[in-house]
Amino acid sequence: MDAYVVEWFALLLRWFHLIVGIAWIGASFYFVWLDNSLEPPTDPALKEKGVAGELWAIHGGGFYNPQKYLVAPPKLPPHLHWFKWEAYSTFLSGFALLATVYYWRGQSTLLAPGSALDPAWGPVVGLAFLAGGWVVYDLLCRSPLGRNDGRLGAVVGALALSAAYVMTTVFSGRAAYLHAGAMLGTIMAANVFFLIIPGQRRLVAAMQAGQAPDPEPGRRAKQRSVHNNYFTLPVLFAMISNHYAFLYNHALAGALLCLIMAGAVLIRHTFNLRHKGKPGWHFFAAGSALLVVAAVLARPEPAVAGAAPAEPVSDARVMTIIQARCTPCHAEKPTFAGIVAPPGGILLESMAQVDALADRVHQQSVVLKAMPLGNLTQLTDAERAELAAWYTGRGR
Numbered sequence: 001m002d003a004y005v006v007e008w009f010a011l012l013l014r015w016f017h018l019i020v021g022i023a024w025i026g027a028s029f030y031f032v033w034l035d036n037s038l039e040p041p042t043d044p045a046l047k048e049k050g051v052a053g054e055l056w057a058i059h060g061g062g063f064y065n066p067q068k069y070l071v072a073p074p075k076l077p078p079h080l081h082w083f084k085w086e087a088y089s090t091f092l093s094g095f096a097l098l099a100t101v102y103y104w105r106g107q108s109t110l111l112a113p114g115s116a117l118d119p120a121w122g123p124v125v126g127l128a129f130l131a132g133g134w135v136v137y138d139l140l141c142r143s144p145l146g147r148n149d150g151r152l153g154a155v156v157g158a159l160a161l162s163a164a165y166v167m168t169t170v171f172s173g174r175a176a177y178l179h180a181g182a183m184l185g186t187i188m189a190a191n192v193f194f195l196i197i198p199g200q201r202r203l204v205a206a207m208q209a210g211q212a213p214d215p216e217p218g219r220r221a222k223q224r225s226v227h228n229n230y231f232t233l234p235v236l237f238a239m240i241s242n243h244y245a246f247l248y249n250h251a252l253a254g255a256l257l258c259l260i261m262a263g264a265v266l267i268r269h270t271f272n273l274r275h276k277g278k279p280g281w282h283f284f285a286a287g288s289a290l291l292v293v294a295a296v297l298a299r300p301e302p303a304v305a306g307a308a309p310a311e312p313v314s315d316a317r318v319m320t321i322i323q324a325r326c327t328p329c330h331a332e333k334p335t336f337a338g339i340v341a342p343p344g345g346i347l348l349e350s351m352a353q354v355d356a357l358a359d360r361v362h363q364q365s366v367v368l369k370a371m372p373l374g375n376l377t378q379l380t381d382a383e384r385a386e387l388a389a390w391y392t393g394r395g396r
Contacts, residue, residue: 007341010100017093021239024086025232031083032229035222036275038068049074071215076207084197091189098182102126102175108337110175113376125170126179133163133183134190141223149223156227160184160234161262165254172374173248174241177257181238184231191224229272233264245370247298256294263290300367313390315351321386322348325372325379326365336377343373362391 038053046054052070056063102110103123110122117125137156145152164180171179199217206213237260241248247256266287273280328336330348346360347353354361364371365379366388372379 006100006105010097013093013097013100017090017097020086020089020093024090025236027083027086028225028229028232032226032272033275034066035068036272041067071218072203072207072213076204080204082197082200084192087189087192091185094182094185098126098178099123102178105340106175106337109172109374109376112170112172112176113374113378115170122171126175129163129167129179130183130186133160134187137187138190138194141220146223149226152223153227153230157262157265161258164257164261168248168254168257172376173250173253174245174373176253177238177241177248180257180261181235181241184235184238188228188231188235191228195224196221230265230268233268234261237261237264245364245373246300246368247294249368249370249374250298252297256298259290259294259297263287263294266290300369309386309389312393313386315355315390318354318387318390319351321379321383322354322361325377325383326361328377329372358391358394362387366391 034055038055041047041051041054046067050069050071050073051067054065054067056065058064103126107119107122110126111117111119136159140146140152140156140159145155160183163183164176167176167179167183170176199221202217203213247253247260250256264287266283270280270284270287273283326348328334329339330342330346332342332347332349334340334342346357348357348361361371366384369375369384
């Protein structure tokens with residue numbers, strides 16, 4: 001019953017994380033689009049009030065006319081909406097999910113196979129990447145480099161990709177991809193909590209005190225908000241990457257992660273430019289090219305490494321391999337630490353079940369080498385060759 005309760009907790013937590021994440025990223029996309037789509041007001045009265053840009057839009061059967069002030073309006077409105085809880089809820093639920101999957105139940109699946117570190121150190125290393133990523137990023141933004149948006153963006157991007165690559169050497173593939181996204185998500189939420197919202201509070205406080213607002217907090221908040229916008233696509237990729245073991249189990253998992261994240265940033269930049277009315281298809285082409293390179297590098301090997309067995313492989317031998325390498329997770333009651341239910345509901349406890357799923361077993365374990373996850377049960381190339389010979393011998 002405890003395992004059943006934990007599964008329900010994980011399900012509801014993941015669902016909640018997805019919902020609030022959509023709200024946060026949707027708001028981020030909208031406001032960046034809005035900033036890039038504003039036009040100078042045509043009404044002189046609006047210019048006198050400090051309106052720097054406005055936009056007319058129609059949606060849901062009504063007309064909207066959002067306006068942006070250069071610093072602040074002449075008078076503080078009685079009702080002011082703050083966009084913050086979406087970010088906080090996404091970070092807190094995401095961290096709780098990461099802690100549930102890896103720091104609480106899955107310490108044995110967190111570190112890379114063969115790691116010299118004790119599994120208990122895995123959560124410590126994970127937290128160090130999350131916190132360290134924010135600290136280094138924040139120091140860079142506060143340094144003189146922070147006055148040059150282009151150079152700062154390039155340095156931040158290079159360091160983020162470097163950290164993501166290092167993670168693939170420290171953690172198991174799946175955990176590395178998720179932690180790379182979690183590090184960027186932590187930076188995004190910390191930007192909101194430590195810079196964007198405090199900066200907005202200072203603007204409001206200055207107006208309430210009858211003082212002229214300082215534009216510098218607004219500049220910093222805008223810079224961090226733009227960074228968050230570019231982080232979104234890499235973070236979303238990391239969120240769904242756990243479904244694609246052929247990437248994070250690959251020998252080039254670190255390079256693939258960097259290529260895909262860099263491609264996502266370039267594609268996002270394309271849309272930001274288009275919102276400003278500027279051509280940006282060369283960035284889209286470059287981003288797409290990086291994804292194509294990743295697809296080529298990740299393509300399955302034409303054959304399983306290792307000599308093919310000289311003798312036909314029997315069902316009994318296949319079942320021995322499956323029970324040692326696959327059944328610990330794919331059982332009605334999994335015995336592998338941290339696994340409380342068979343992944344995907346797939347059971348491989350009997351020959352009948354293995355035979356019914358032979359195509360899938362062959363595809364995931366032989367062609368893509370995506371299973372076992374992170375190869376934590378140490379399925380050897382020789383055993384993969386035996387599975388391939390058995391599959392071929394059955395005329396499939």
